[in-house]
Amino acid sequence: MIGMREVAIVGAGITRFGVREASWRDLVQEAGKAVFDDVPNLDRKDIDSLFVGAAQPERWVFQTHVAPYVAELLGINVSRVISRTEVACASGQAAIRYAWLAVATGLSDIAMVVGVEKMNSKFMSVSQSSMINVGNREFDGVNGFTAPPFFAMVAQRHMHEFGTTSEQLAMIRVKNSYYGARNPYAQFQKEVTVEKVLGSRMVAPPLTLFDCSAITDGACALILASEERAREFTDTPVWILGGVQHVDSAHTTNQFGDLSHWVGLRKAANDLYSMLKISPEDIDMAEVHDCFTISEILEYEELGFCRKGEGGKFIEEGESYIGGKVAVNPGGGLLSNGHPLGATGVRQAWEMVMQFRGDVPKERYVDGAELGIAHNLSGMAQLHHIMAYSINKRKDLK
Amino acid sequence: MTSHTRRKLRLPDQIPLNPLLDLWDQQEPEGPDATRIYEFYRSLADGKLVTTKCMTCGRVHFPPLIVCPNCNGEDLEWVEIPEEGELYAFTELKLGAPIIVEDYAPFVIAVARFGDYPENGVQISGMMFDIGYEDLEIGERVRWEIMEIEGPGDKKRYWYCFTKV
Numbered sequence: 001m002i003g004m005r006e007v008a009i010v011g012a013g014i015t016r017f018g019v020r021e022a023s024w025r026d027l028v029q030e031a032g033k034a035v036f037d038d039v040p041n042l043d044r045k046d047i048d049s050l051f052v053g054a055a056q057p058e059r060w061v062f063q064t065h066v067a068p069y070v071a072e073l074l075g076i077n078v079s080r081v082i083s084r085t086e087v088a089c090a091s092g093q094a095a096i097r098y099a100w101l102a103v104a105t106g107l108s109d110i111a112m113v114v115g116v117e118k119m120n121s122k123f124m125s126v127s128q129s130s131m132i133n134v135g136n137r138e139f140d141g142v143n144g145f146t147a148p149p150f151f152a153m154v155a156q157r158h159m160h161e162f163g164t165t166s167e168q169l170a171m172i173r174v175k176n177s178y179y180g181a182r183n184p185y186a187q188f189q190k191e192v193t194v195e196k197v198l199g200s201r202m203v204a205p206p207l208t209l210f211d212c213s214a215i216t217d218g219a220c221a222l223i224l225a226s227e228e229r230a231r232e233f234t235d236t237p238v239w240i241l242g243g244v245q246h247v248d249s250a251h252t253t254n255q256f257g258d259l260s261h262w263v264g265l266r267k268a269a270n271d272l273y274s275m276l277k278i279s280p281e282d283i284d285m286a287e288v289h290d291c292f293t294i295s296e297i298l299e300y301e302e303l304g305f306c307r308k309g310e311g312g313k314f315i316e317e318g319e320s321y322i323g324g325k326v327a328v329n330p331g332g333g334l335l336s337n338g339h340p341l342g343a344t345g346v347r348q349a350w351e352m353v354m355q356f357r358g359d360v361p362k363e364r365y366v367d368g369a370e371l372g373i374a375h376n377l378s379g380m381a382q383l384h385h386i387m388a389y390s391i392n393k394r395k396d397l398k
Numbered sequence: 399m400t401s402h403t404r405r406k407l408r409l410p411d412q413i414p415l416n417p418l419l420d421l422w423d424q425q426e427p428e429g430p431d432a433t434r435i436y437e438f439y440r441s442l443a444d445g446k447l448v449t450t451k452c453m454t455c456g457r458v459h460f461p462p463l464i465v466c467p468n469c470n471g472e473d474l475e476w477v478e479i480p481e482e483g484e485l486y487a488f489t490e491l492k493l494g495a496p497i498i499v500e501d502y503a504p505f506v507i508a509v510a511r512f513g514d515y516p517e518n519g520v521q522i523s524g525m526m527f528d529i530g531y532e533d534l535e536i537g538e539r540v541r542w543e544i545m546e547i548e549g550p551g552d553k554k555r556y557w558y559c560f561t562k563v
Contacts, residue, residue, distance in 0.1 A: 129496045130418075138461065141496070142557065143507055144495055148493075153488065201492075202492050204490060205490055205492075209493070253521055253522055254459075254460040254520050259486075259487055259509075
């Protein structure tokens with residue numbers, strides 16, 4: 001970290017998430033317009049680098065080489081770094097991480113990040129079947145082992161070992177739907193009850209339809225700038241304090257080990273905390289990867305918000321609501337926003353920017369927040385990515 | 399000279415999507431689709447579920463490999479996976495099954511451990527048919543069983559599934 005420049009998010013723009021009557025490139029243009037409108041002082045000629053988070057455009061819209069296409073659609077000439085990142089569900093945060101690295105090292109001065117995914121089409125069953133390739137296609141996908149069955153087994157093991165209940169899982173959806181109902185960009189803007197979650201259709205026991213995030217279209221874009229340039233564009237820069245990633249040589253069931261412990265997330269969190277010399281108690285808000293309700297429960301534990309095995313109790317006691325120990329998913333999470341794979345990690349950063357600016361309805365505003373983290377996972381929860389965002393620069397961390 | 403007939407481009411009636419949706423693809427001993435772990439598939443045809451073990455460091459792999467990712471050794475031996483194992487976790491896929499096995503849904507998907515996992519055994523996923531989520535419990539004994547995959551085309555292919563002991 002020594003010698004690296006401070007990097008800020010100076011602009012953020014998002015599309016409405018959902019089942020959109022819009023093509024992949026429409027979504028890119030919508031998010032591009034939103035971010036350029038957010039930073040009126042920015043001349044797009046000043047953008048020197050572009051990072052595009054996109055998970056499966058080859059399969060869902062049959063387009064490859066998407067980063068130059070995004071550059072064309074947004075009128076950007078890239079003179080430094082252009083890249084498309086793919087790590088499935090975390091393609092978005094990976095794009096932010098590489099943009100941050102480029103600006104921090106001085107390779108780039110102003111970088112753009114675009115996360116996008118178009119998942120809904122009239123070939124829905126083909127789209128869904130393509131999700132099988134996120135795991136090991138030949139040795140797990142072949143058994144129908146896609147995300148819902150995997151996370152269902154995580155839930156089953158967590159219940160088996162720690163006594164976690166379906167009601168506690170449902171409470172995650174209830175909380176995130178409360179905040180999602182106050183997020184005009186979310187796919188689902190209706191509050192739900194525990195009974196409603198438990199009574200929804202069974203997808204893969206113990207997970208019901210409302211325990212799962214949705215198949216979603218959406219895009220989100222950010223502008224990153226070096227400390228030297230940031231104030232030209234905004235009075236409220238959001239500083240990127242750092243980012244970590246961790247994977248333990250695992251892609252196939254044989255390497256998963258114990259499903260109820262996400263060792264990789266614990267290691268990533270510890271890396272982040274020691275890098276920034278902070279502890280979990282210092283975190284005011286967290287956007288975490290609630291692709292399924294059970295995921296958020298494991299994330300409380302592995303991020304150190306509560307003790308191992310007590311994630312169910314943590315939600316039951318309301319500790320992850322605003323006003324509790326830490327505000328988790330005040331933007332409504334993946335459960336409310338939907339999960340357009342490449343856009344999700346970028347949306348999490350967008351939420352941080354809106355929170356720090358105070359640009360959110362008061363029912364979901366984390367008043368006084370100074371430090372936030374975003375956790376984006378990929379695959380069958382082998383790969384974990386965390387970034388820290390703050391209103392303070394790294395050197396000014398208390 | 400004017401023509402009011404627009405040019406037509408006639409496309410095939412059907413564009414096959416099999417390569418995208420068929421999950422059982424690499425079972426060829428030779429040619430451009432060949433796999434160097436073909437022995438794995440040949441053994442399935444013979445009624446055996448095997449994998450590779452590194453003779454240099456002793457690591458058991460799954461999936462079978464051609465180079466040991468632990469020690470870089472190439473001296474790998476085919477070993478049989480014990481017929482009976484223990485059910486570690488399971489669910490039943492009721493919604494969103496892959497197209498190619500949609501007709502079989504709902505079916506149970508399980509993770510089971512065979513041998514002394516992780517030191518000298520494997521943890522693998524498998525389908526279970528003619529049984530429901532309510533009929534199973536964590537820790538129960540299961541065994542692997544070889545099944546035949548028929549179609550598309552004439553080639554017969556093989557895979558495994560789990561059954562309750």
